[in-house]
Amino acid sequence: METTYNPQSIEQKWYQTWENNGYFTPQGESDAGNYCIMIPPPNVTGTLHMGHAFQDTIMDALTRYQRMRGKNTLWQPGTDHAGIATQMVVERQLAAQDKSRHDLGRDAFIDKVWEWKKQSGGTITQQLRRMGGSLDWENERFTMDEGLSDAVHKVFIQLYDEGLIYRGKRLVNWDPILHTALSDLEVISEEESGHLWHFRYPLSDGSGHLVVATTRPETMLGDTAVAVHPDDERYKHLIGKTITLPLVGRQIPIIADDYVDMEFGTGCVKITPAHDFNDYEMGQRHDLPMINILTVDACINDDAPQKYRGLDRYEVRDMVVHDLDELGLLDSIKEHKLMVPRGDRSGSVVEPYLTDQWYVKIAPLAEPAIKAVQDGSIKFVPENWSKTYFEWMNNIQDWCISRQIWWGHRIPAWYDEAGNVYVADNEAEVRKKYQLADDLTLTQDDDVLDTWFSSALWPFSTLGWPENTERLKQFYPTSVLVTGFDIIFFWVARMIMFGLKFMDDVPFKEIYIHGLVRDADGQKMSKSKGNVLDPIDIIDGIDLESLVKKRTTGLMQPKMAPKIEKATRKQYPDGIPAFGTDALRFTFAALATTGRDVVLAPDRIAGYRNFCNKIWNATRYVLMNTEDQDTGIDNQDCKYSLADRWILSRLQQVEDNIQKHFNGYRFDLAAQDLYSFVWEDYCDWYLELSKPVLMKDHFSESEKRGTRKTLVQVLETILRLNHPIMPFITEELWHSVAPLAGIKGDTIMQQPFPVSSDALKDADAEAELQWVKNFIMGIRRIRSESDIAPGKPLPVILQNASEQDKQRYEANESFIFTLAKLESISFLSNDEVAPESSTALVGEMKILIPLAGLIDKDAELTRLSKEIGKLEDNLGKSNAKLGNPGFVDKAPEAVVNKERERIAEMESALEKLKEQLEKISAL
């Protein structure tokens, strides 16, 4: 074995072995039950980012844990076709050749996308393998594969037939670059600064004018009314009159509507029903005409005056302002902050636009979905997120599911020439279902479905639905959904609605919501900020030049490059070393506190890489001392030392804790327990305590055997406990350690997860070992604080030792001598006079180290005073507490007694230390 842990040399090989042997595939019926997690399908042409890596670590840890617990376990892999995102990538590639998708035509373009999928679709799944993900690759799915397309059709058709999908002309969010409608969720509104223009609209009867305020002057070309509040004294008399719309000449009414806020602006609102969501509703209430003035590119169309036609809306905005000013109708311009809606993919300003679209009538689906969370059929972890869920579900709007793009599930609807709609699986089905003549010309709807429509079916479509497959029966409903809060609405809510509708059961019983991965400064990672860390670079390492290059190429704003380069060189002067997958995974686990964002700092990862190294070297020690030796597998004649009994007892507690923490999704606490048990209990104490037993001749063979056996058994258990989080190193080491523990197996993956045994819990051993530790630590402390060389063996005198102290000392002499580095020990009766010494206390017993030539008198005085000071502080606090009659009367007896004991201990210690102080001062 190498002296240093090197992740590179072990990870790839084990993954190959696991996958080739089919260990990831569900192993079949089990008494322990079924366990299933659906991966949130990443974009098929995407690459793995930190968010994925974090999420996948959690899912894999859960999956491995449950698999080891003997459950029939499935982690379902797959990818999403990601309609708009993927189409955009391919269109960009075409654009580089000066082509558009229209040059190719629909079929050829779709072929091109499939080609791209074939070329890049393996990237993210390969990266998932690098993360160690134990996904059932043999059954990988894609949202556009045949089975899933069948599911999409079936759902669409059934919802249509039930009246839950309808087609309607409505105002939608229109992306003028992508030429498609977007759902509300795909529109991101951000505050930008703009202006508020005030215009005078002349009354048609020439009796004056009204002043309206707008942030969008160009839309005035489509105004069909001006609204005021019905109670507004300023304008009451004008209601019902008309104004003549400047530049257009149209007469439009002044209407009353209490939507208008009298306080805001002038209290008069221009109404453009075809280009504003509020105006649209007002238009409907007042039966106003809707005049669309925009083209699909958001240029002004032919329903506007000649001079503006064909020009971009922003160009027209300037013209309108200018023209109104010329007419003397520009009242004022004010600076104004407003929310600007942009498409989340294209970044273009989204226009409310009147088009025909398909919608899901959502209220009837939402109702049971709300109930499922209310009644606990589905639990959010942390529970708080249910509030967010309810908030949204209670205000949910119909879902616009049609997109005017080509890459996706084409809507299974056909039209005849009269415009009648027929919905069925295919054209032949349509004719049959609707009994249409063979010669009736039908054309299919050009639109495709929102990507999230097929994602919403993921928990059952991947298992074979609509077929009633064995997998579906076994794994639906799935156990838990692991996802980020950002897609609760996009995805989680919709899966719940569709799952309940089509499977008549919830899609998952729990939803574990994790936080966002941020950089070391707490910033969101983003390409444009240049602070992105690639999980693969953490695993394999990356040199500075490559990292700089990676961060500065392909930027949306190339001028940011120098700044990013500078920051990167400063933060990673030596690049990033290869930490390995296990270290990254353990870091994620340790940081996965409930619902909090995760701040990922390379220092932290390095710390857990060191932890891997610790396990590696502990194993080296154990192997060195047990290989080719009797580890008590066939020989039951083992005598267990205090240390053996203690570490086994501690191990049982840790096993209980880890189970509890995994079951409660507290990976941070699990990681913490694993870390401290392995490092502090097992390595710092137990391995050191094993040394005298194994190396000193006066220990019997059965004692040595007992210690060897314990060393190996505890280490083997540690490896299994750590396996869900650190799969590679544990597998690698397990193959060396397990045989020594008499365990045979092809892989640690299929070994049982450790379960505690009450018989091995040993409170006496823990108490006694604590005494030993206190003894040793007391001496170490004196040594360190008195500047005695660590290697110098010390003479020690014990005074005031009880019978128990004596017994404990005798039983553990070897431990104490070795770990505290002693030269000699002698007992002193109470009436004997001790030499001038430095003192440590273990309970009532005094540990004395004679000063003689070793310890400086003043240093000892300082040390003692400090300790006395501390004790006095605490004693003061405790006395005050007991002095309070309320405390003694009302606090539980146990608490009061504990306080009394504490005081007794402190008083006794204080007395001894003061005595000592006097003695030494007197020298």
Add this chain to the structure above:
RNA sequence: GGGUGAUUAGCUCAGUUGGUAGAGCGUCGCCCUUACAAGGCGAAUGUCGGGAGUUCAAAUCUCUCAUCACCCACCA
């Protein structure tokens, strides 16, 4: 405007039913002690955001203020 969460050691965060505050990283001192210097031993560090209340007892429960973050929303 509505909602949610946060504020604890220099940094990032734990803190389970109220009972004298913990970890990792960092810092300081001494050590290459035969598993590990990616290490060992030891040490320091907190008016638990401010204020008020409930209680014998509050980081923990209630109210209030402040600051920050995120989500949702139609103020022209």
